[in-house]
Amino acid sequence: MNEGLLIAIIGAASAAAFGGLGSALGVQMAGKAATGVVSEKPELFGKVLILQALPGTQGIYGFLIAILVLVRLGLLGGSALPLGTEAGWAMFGACVPSILVLPVSAFFQAKMSVNSIMMVAKQPDSTAKGMTMTVLVETYAILALLASILMIQGIPL
Amino acid sequence: MIVPVHKVQIVALKEAKDALLKSLQRVGEIMLITPKENDASYIDSLAEEQLAERATRSLALLKKYQEKTGKTRIEITYDDFIKDNPEHEALLEQIEDCTRKLEESRQELLALKEKQASYLPWEALDIALDQLDAPKTAVLRLGLIPEGQVEHVIDLFNNTGNVLELLGKSDRQQAFVYAILKEDVSAIESELKNLGLTEVALPIIAKKPVEVLEEISRQSASLTTTIQESEEMLQELAKEQSKLKLMIDKAMSDTTLKQAQVTDTQATVFLEGWVRSDRKDRLIQAIEAITDVYDLAEIEPDLGEQVPTVTKNNQFVDSFETITDMFEKPHPDEVDPNPVMSIWYWLIFGMMMGDVGYGVVMVVLFALMIKKMRPKGNALRLFRVLMYSGVSTILWGILFGSYFGVSWNPILMSPMEKPLDMLILSIVIGACHIISGLLVKAYRNFRDKQYLAIFVDQFSWIFILIGVGLFFLPWGKSIGLWLAIGGAGLIVLFAGRKNKNVLARIGSGLYSLYGITGYLGDILSYARILALMLSSSVIAMVMNMLAGMLQSNAIGFILSLFVYLIGHVFNLAMGMLSAYIHDSRLQYIEFFNKFYEGGGIPFRPLTLQTSYVEMIHDSYQEN
Numbered sequence: 001m002n003e004g005l006l007i008a009i010i011g012a013a014s015a016a017a018f019g020g021l022g023s024a025l026g027v028q029m030a031g032k033a034a035t036g037v038v039s040e041k042p043e044l045f046g047k048v049l050i051l052q053a054l055p056g057t058q059g060i061y062g063f064l065i066a067i068l069v070l071v072r073l074g075l076l077g078g079s080a081l082p083l084g085t086e087a088g089w090a091m092f093g094a095c096v097p098s099i100l101v102l103p104v105s106a107f108f109q110a111k112m113s114v115n116s117i118m119m120v121a122k123q124p125d126s127t128a129k130g131m132t133m134t135v136l137v138e139t140y141a142i143l144a145l146l147a148s149i150l151m152i153q154g155i156p157l
Numbered sequence: 158m159i160v161p162v163h164k165v166q167i168v169a170l171k172e173a174k175d176a177l178l179k180s181l182q183r184v185g186e187i188m189l190i191t192p193k194e195n196d197a198s199y200i201d202s203l204a205e206e207q208l209a210e211r212a213t214r215s216l217a218l219l220k221k222y223q224e225k226t227g228k229t230r231i232e233i234t235y236d237d238f239i240k241d242n243p244e245h246e247a248l249l250e251q252i253e254d255c256t257r258k259l260e261e262s263r264q265e266l267l268a269l270k271e272k273q274a275s276y277l278p279w280e281a282l283d284i285a286l287d288q289l290d291a292p293k294t295a296v297l298r299l300g301l302i303p304e305g306q307v308e309h310v311i312d313l314f315n316n317t318g319n320v321l322e323l324l325g326k327s328d329r330q331q332a333f334v335y336a337i338l339k340e341d342v343s344a345i346e347s348e349l350k351n352l353g354l355t356e357v358a359l360p361i362i363a364k365k366p367v368e369v370l371e372e373i374s375r376q377s378a379s380l381t382t383t384i385q386e387s388e389e390m391l392q393e394l395a396k397e398q399s400k401l402k403l404m405i406d407k408a409m410s411d412t413t414l415k416q417a418q419v420t421d422t423q424a425t426v427f428l429e430g431w432v433r434s435d436r437k438d439r440l441i442q443a444i445e446a447i448t449d450v451y452d453l454a455e456i457e458p459d460l461g462e463q464v465p466t467v468t469k470n471n472q473f474v475d476s477f478e479t480i481t482d483m484f485e486k487p488h489p490d491e492v493d494p495n496p497v498m499s500i501w502y503w504l505i506f507g508m509m510m511g512d513v514g515y516g517v518v519m520v521v522l523f524a525l526m527i528k529k530m531r532p533k534g535n536a537l538r539l540f541r542v543l544m545y546s547g548v549s550t551i552l553w554g555i556l557f558g559s560y561f562g563v564s565w566n567p568i569l570m571s572p573m574e575k576p577l578d579m580l581i582l583s584i585v586i587g588a589c590h591i592i593s594g595l596l597v598k599a600y601r602n603f604r605d606k607q608y609l610a611i612f613v614d615q616f617s618w619i620f621i622l623i624g625v626g627l628f629f630l631p632w633g634k635s636i637g638l639w640l641a642i643g644g645a646g647l648i649v650l651f652a653g654r655k656n657k658n659v660l661a662r663i664g665s666g667l668y669s670l671y672g673i674t675g676y677l678g679d680i681l682s683y684a685r686i687l688a689l690m691l692s693s694s695v696i697a698m699v700m701n702m703l704a705g706m707l708q709s710n711a712i713g714f715i716l717s718l719f720v721y722l723i724g725h726v727f728n729l730a731m732g733m734l735s736a737y738i739h740d741s742r743l744q745y746i747e748f749f750n751k752f753y754e755g756g757g758i759p760f761r762p763l764t765l766q767t768s769y770v771e772m773i774h775d776s777y778q779e780n
Binding site for chain 2: 050054060061068128131132135139153
């Protein structure tokens with residue numbers, strides 16, 4: 001295996017790892033708030049579950065980046081392309097927006113989730129509002145994801 | 158569309174009051190207004206509320222004992238429903254007795270178990286407990302000692318010439334009975350305490366421990382039978398739970414009826430309320446069924462009084478109203494956003510999922526759930542939204558050539574291979590979505606005869622959006638450019654038309670043009686369609702690949718079926734959740750802020766509360 005491939009894989013792995021870490025932390029934070037609410041008001045389970053799941057998407061995005069890199073490198077169901085060191089670094093660079101933004105956005109989205117869950121506990125009718133405000137945080141994860149996707153697809157190998 | 162709601166006043170004779178209210182509740186067409194000069198008449202609906210609460214609690218307790226969880230509604234005629242049925246209350250009391258007995262027996266059994274545990278170590282003690290006091294020259298006592306210290310204790314007793322006998326064990330402690338000569342007591346006991354002795358005092362009774370234990374096991378056997386009997390009884394009673402459900406609905410309906418706010422005068426009853434303008438005849442019909450002596454007058458709402466919002470749409474659009482209502486209900490004066498919103502929601506949901514297989518599963522799953530569970534209200538609407546969106550998912554899936562994550566003959570493109578094209582498609586869809594929002598606002602302005610505003614506030618932006626779009630097409634460069642400049646010009650010249658001063662007007666117009674950054678952000682936000690679509694198709698692809706890797710032999714093949722199943726179910730669930738949330742967000746934030754006011758209050762008529770029953774053969778009921 002050459003150096004370029006190694007660097008690119010480290011990038012892909014980091015995107016999946018950091019996205020997953022952020023989401024695991026985030027879903028756990030929101031989940032703690034949700035269990036508190038459900039213990040008092042079991043009928044709100046469905047509503048708070050949705051809010052709890054919100055910070056979980058970043059992990060999926062990280063995973064998506066990792067797979068796209070692997071596909072691009074021909075590591076999934078094909079033979080690996082020979083990759084120069086520079087191209088490897090370029091692939092790593094393409095992963096950087098996701099590596100940095102996904103965990104941070106998952107963490108802060110989780111904080112919003114917790115607050116929205118508290119709001120829903122008091123006003124079950126405002127679930128959609130809480131959901132919308134929480135999803136706003138995810139916008140930047142999506143932009144980072146898009147930047148990564150476009151770069152991964154666009155880098156000449 | 159939004160149905161106008163009228164305010165009406167009804168006056169009738171007092172003797173007709175109860176029957177009239179019942180009839181109004183049955184038809185469910187009037188939303189009563191709380192009288193302003195309410196003489197704080199105390200409403201006593203406590204009995205009904207308590208009954209509903211008791212029945213609900215019993216129903217929850219019975220849940221454990223029912224055999225199959227059928228969710229079908231109980232079909233009943235109105236007359237049967239409204240009749241007081243003493244049998245039902247008897248049933249409720251029977252269930253309550255039974256559960257009380259069960260609970261008590263369980264508590265007693267628990268207490269017995271504890272008692273048993275405290276006697277068990279002394280089972281081998283062969284004297285009655287009151288005999289422990291009998292010896293004159295020695296003391297006879299019971300004690301527990303930690304297991305590790307047993308040998309030391311035995312030594313102690315042997316050395317001093319006193320006696321002990323080891324009995325049973327309890328929780329790493331050795332139980333023993335010991336006899337000490339009176340003169341040695343203080344010395345030996347202090348020694349024993351150092352070794353960790355716990356003295357035990359059992360009740361002084363004329364029975365041996367073994368006899369007490371026998372008695373306990375007899376008692377607990379009889380308690381166990383009682384528990385078993387009660388449980389069997391509850392299982393039997395659980396078969397009658399439909400009666401409980403009826404009772405809950407009846408009690409809830411009675412509660413709302415009691416709480417209906419009306420004003421009484423000496424000879425008449427007076428009530429005010431909202432009624433849908435297209436259903437007034439049904440209201441009149443309901444009154445005339447009771448009395449001929451009445452007066453119904455339509456009046457203007459008070460200044461600043463909020464009129465409830467009623468929307469009437471076909472079944473497709475009606476389902477999607479639940480999405481809008483979760484955000485805010487439309488204001489009664491504005492254009493109903495639902496017809497336009499429903500189509501976009503449907504289209505974008507399908508794009509986000511974009512897989513024929515998943516679409517088929519959604520359609521079948523939610524059609525079955527609607528058929529089996531017979532949900533009502535918002536649950537039914539949500540299920541329908543997901544069912545309809547399944548169809549759109551199938552259509553997009555064919556265009557993208559995606560079948561459970563397997564790529565086959567894409568008609569339009571395969572987003573995995575050409576994400577850039579997919580991004581452009583997402584953004585074009587977004588621009589069209591936003592333009593349609595501006596058009597709704599333009600229609601509202603047209604209705605309100607604000608013709609200049611149509612051009613300046615809506616068409617100008619539409620020109621810019623279309624112009625920028627054309628600019629990127631090979632043949633549309635110059636048309637696009639001029640269209641965008643024209644739109645921008647309209648905004649700069651007219652957006653600040655409220656200002657008298659020309660400079661202030663241009664300044665304000667320029668500031669309005671700065672709103673283009675908002676439009677840019679809104680349109681870029683539609684890139685999430687690509688992100689969600691890609692993430693669900695990549696995960697589907699990975700699941701297929703994982704399953705494929707296992708299929709080298711027979712066992713692997715079976716395992717691979719599990720991987721397919723679990724993987725795709727997980728992906729479908731996550732995909733639906735994401736699509737539901739992000740599609741809603743696109744409507745609420747990007748679409749609605751172009752025209753939507755919201756802030757309507759729901760129309761909640763006085764009606765029968767039917768969570769479990771369904772009225773049949775009732776000409777008054779519909780839906």
